Amino acid sequence: MAKETLENVSLIDTYKKIYPYIKPYIAVALLGIALTVPVGALDAVIAYFLKPFMDEVLVNKEENFTSYVPFIIIAFTLVQGIFIYLSAIVNGYVGNKITLNLRRDLYNKLIYMDSAYFKDNNSGNIIYRYYNDAEMASSGLINNLKLGLTRFFSSVSLIGVLLYNSWQLSIIAVGVLVVLFLPLRIVRKTIKKIMNKTYTESASLLSLYNETSSGENVIKCYNLQKRMKDNFETGASQLFSLAMRLIRNTNWLSPTMHLVAACGVAIVIAFGGKLIINKTITSGEFVSFIASLIMLYTPLKAIGNNFIELQKSAIALARIYEIFSYKPVEEVENAMNKPELKGISESVEFRNVSFSYNSSRKVLNNVSLKVGKSQTVAFVGNSGGGKSTICSLIPRLYEWQEGDILIDGVSTRNYDINSLRENISYVFQDNFLFDDTIRNNIIMGKSNATEEEIRQAVKNACLEDFIANLPEGLDTRIGERGTLLSGGQKQRIAIARAFIKNAPIVILDEATSALDNKSEKVVQEALDNLMKDRTVFVIAHRLTTIQNADQIIVVNEGNIVEKGTHDELLALNGFYSGLYNTKLRTAENEENGK
Numbered sequence: 001m002a003k004e005t006l007e008n009v010s011l012i013d014t015y016k017k018i019y020p021y022i023k024p025y026i027a028v029a030l031l032g033i034a035l036t037v038p039v040g041a042l043d044a045v046i047a048y049f050l051k052p053f054m055d056e057v058l059v060n061k062e063e064n065f066t067s068y069v070p071f072i073i074i075a076f077t078l079v080q081g082i083f084i085y086l087s088a089i090v091n092g093y094v095g096n097k098i099t100l101n102l103r104r105d106l107y108n109k110l111i112y113m114d115s116a117y118f119k120d121n122n123s124g125n126i127i128y129r130y131y132n133d134a135e136m137a138s139s140g141l142i143n144n145l146k147l148g149l150t151r152f153f154s155s156v157s158l159i160g161v162l163l164y165n166s167w168q169l170s171i172i173a174v175g176v177l178v179v180l181f182l183p184l185r186i187v188r189k190t191i192k193k194i195m196n197k198t199y200t201e202s203a204s205l206l207s208l209y210n211e212t213s214s215g216e217n218v219i220k221c222y223n224l225q226k227r228m229k230d231n232f233e234t235g236a237s238q239l240f241s242l243a244m245r246l247i248r249n250t251n252w253l254s255p256t257m258h259l260v261a262a263c264g265v266a267i268v269i270a271f272g273g274k275l276i277i278n279k280t281i282t283s284g285e286f287v288s289f290i291a292s293l294i295m296l297y298t299p300l301k302a303i304g305n306n307f308i309e310l311q312k313s314a315i316a317l318a319r320i321y322e323i324f325s326y327k328p329v330e331e332v333e334n335a336m337n338k339p340e341l342k343g344i345s346e347s348v349e350f351r352n353v354s355f356s357y358n359s360s361r362k363v364l365n366n367v368s369l370k371v372g373k374s375q376t377v378a379f380v381g382n383s384g385g386g387k388s389t390i391c392s393l394i395p396r397l398y399e400w401q402e403g404d405i406l407i408d409g410v411s412t413r414n415y416d417i418n419s420l421r422e423n424i425s426y427v428f429q430d431n432f433l434f435d436d437t438i439r440n441n442i443i444m445g446k447s448n449a450t451e452e453e454i455r456q457a458v459k460n461a462c463l464e465d466f467i468a469n470l471p472e473g474l475d476t477r478i479g480e481r482g483t484l485l486s487g488g489q490k491q492r493i494a495i496a497r498a499f500i501k502n503a504p505i506v507i508l509d510e511a512t513s514a515l516d517n518k519s520e521k522v523v524q525e526a527l528d529n530l531m532k533d534r535t536v537f538v539i540a541h542r543l544t545t546i547q548n549a550d551q552i553i554v555v556n557e558g559n560i561v562e563k564g565t566h567d568e569l570l571a572l573n574g575f576y577s578g579l580y581n582t583k584l585r586t587a588e589n590e591e592n593g594k
C-alpha cells in the first residue's frame with residue numbers, strides 16, 4: 001500500500017473500519033460503554049461532596065455531616081470499583097473476540113495469497129502483520145475507547161460540578177482544556193512516521209530469528225555467528241533508536257499538558273480568591289471547584305500516552321486493511337463457480353506462453369508444447385533457464401501474461417482452480433514436510449485414505465523397510481520440515497503423498513544430486529513407479545528418465561530451443577547433443593561406476 005494512505009488514516013476512519021468486527025458483539029460492547037458512564041461519573045461525587053463538607057463542617061461546624069459523608073464516599077468508591085472490574089471483563093471479552101476474528105480473517109487471507117506474495121514478503125513481515133498487528137489493532141482500540149469514554153464521562157460530570165460551583169471559573173477551566181488538546185495534533189504525524197519505520201525494522205528482526213532457526217547448520221559450518229550477531233545488532237540498535245525517537249518526540253506531551261493544567265489551576269486560584277473575597281462564591285464552592293478541576297486535568301494529562309497507543313493501533317489496523325484489500329487470484333476464482341476439471345482425456349498444451357515474475361524481465365518467452373495423455377515430457381537445459389517456472393504454471397502457482405495453458409483444449413483458467421490442483425501431484429526438489437507423523441504427512445495427499453491405500457503408497461514410494469524399522473512406524477513424528485529424516489527419506493515421503501493423491505498429472509523436479517547412489521536408486525525407483533500411466537512433466541537430470549521420455553524439451557534462457565525424442569535430438573547435433581556429451585553421459589557413467 002502506498003505510504004501516504006497509512007499516513008492519512010484518521011481515527012474516525014479507523015473506528016469505522018473496526019466497526020464490522022465490533023458489530024457482532026455490539027450488545028456486549030454497549031454494556032462495556034454503559035459501564036464506563038458510572039465509572040467516570042462517580043469521580044464527580046467525591047468532588048461534589050467537598051463543597052458541603054467545607055461549608056457545613058469547616059465553616060458552620062455542623063458535626064452531623066461528618067458522620068455520614070465519609071461512608072458515602074467509601075460506598076461510592078466501592079460501587080465504582082465493582083463497575084471498573086465488570087467493565088474490564090466486558091471490554092476484555094470484546095477486545096479478545098475482535099483480535100480472534102481479525103486473526104482468523106487475516107489467516108484466511110494468508111492461506112489463499114498468491115505464491116508471488118510469499119516471495120515478496122519475508123517471514124518476519126508475515127508474522128508481524130498477520131499476528132502482531134491484529135492484537136495491536138484491536139486491544140489498543142478497545143482499551144483506548146474504554147479509557148477515552150470513561151474519561152469523557154468523568155470529564156462531563158466534573159465539568160457539571162465546576163459549573164455548579166462557579167460558572168465564571170468554569171470558563172477559565174474549560175478554556176485551558178481546549179489548549180490541552182492542541183499538542184496532540186502535532187505529535188500525531190511524528191508517531192505515524194516512526195511507527196512505520198519501527199514496523200519495517202521489527203519485521204526484519206523477526207526474519208532474522210527465523211533464519212537463525214532454520215539456517216542453523218549453515219551458520220555453524222560457515223561460522224556465521226558473528227555476521228548474524230552483527231545483523232542482529234544493527235536491527236536491534238535501529239529499533240532502540242526508533243524507540244528513543246518516539247519517546248523524545250512524544251513524551252514532551254505529558255509535561256506540556258501538566259504545565260498547561262498547572263497554568264489553569266494557577267489562574268483559577270488567582271481569580272477564585274477574588275470571587276471569595278467579594279463573596280461571589282463560598283470557600284466550600286471554591287474547594288470543591290479546585291478538587292474537580294484537579295480531577296479533571298489529571299487523567300487528561302495522561303491522555304498523551306493513550307493517544308500514542310491509539311495511533312499505533314490505527315496504523316496496525318490500516319496495515320490489516322491493506323492486506324484485506326489485496327485480492328489473491330484464488331480468492332477471486334473461488335467466488336466464480338467455474339466448472340471442475342475431472343481428469344484428463346487428451347492433452348496438456350502450452351500455447352505461446354510468455355511469463356515474467358516481475359515486469360523487469362521476461363523469464364519465459366513464447367513457450368509452446370503439447371503432451372498427450374499418459375505421456376512423459378522431460379525438461380532439460382541450463383540452470384536458470386526456466387524449467388521449474390514452466391512446471392509451476394501448470395497448477396497456476398503464478399499467472400502468465402501472454403498465451404495460454406490448456407487441458408483437453410480448454411484453458412486451465414476456465415476450470416475451478418482447486419479441481420485443477422486436485423488433478424496434479426507435484427513433487428518438488430525440496431519438499432515441505434509438516435511437523436507431524438509420517439502417516440499424517442502422507443495422507444495430506446488424500447485425507448480419507450484407507451489403510452490399504454496408505455500401505456500401497458508406502459510400498460510404491462519404497463518406504464516399507466524404513467518404516468518397518470521405526471518403533472512407532474507410520475506414527476513416528478518427523479520434526480519441523482522433516483528435520484529428523486534424511487534427504488532421501490523426506491523425498492520418498494513426499495512421493496508417497498503424491499501417490500496417495502493419485503492425480504492424473506504428475507510434475508516431478510528430480511532432485512538426485514543431493515543423494516548418495518544408494519538412496520538415489522531407491523528414490524528413482526519410487527519416482528519411476530509414480531510416473532507409470534500418468535501424464536508426466538519431469539525436470540530430469542538422469543539420462544534414463546530423459547531417454548525414456550516421449551518428448552524432451554530443451555529450455556535455454558526462457559526459450560524452447562529444441563524439442564523431440566532422444567534420438568531425434570542427438571541427430572540434430574545441437575544444444576541437446578552438446579548437453580548429452582558434456583553432462584548427461586558423464587553423469588550416467590559415474591552412476592554406473594564406469
Ligand SMILES: Nc1ncnc2c1ncn2[C@@H]1O[C@H](COP(=O)(O)OP(=O)(O)OP(=O)(O)O)[C@@H](O)[C@H]1O
Pocket residue numbers: 119357358363381382383384385386387388389390
Ligand atoms: N520468484 C521469483 N521471482 C523472480 N525471479 C525468479 C523467481 N523464481 C525464479 N526466478 C528466475 O527465473 C529464472 C528461471 O528460473 P527457474 O527456477 O525456472 O530455472 P530452472 O531452469 O528451473 O533452473 P534450475 O535448473 O537451476 O532449477 C531464473 O533466472 C530465476 O532467477
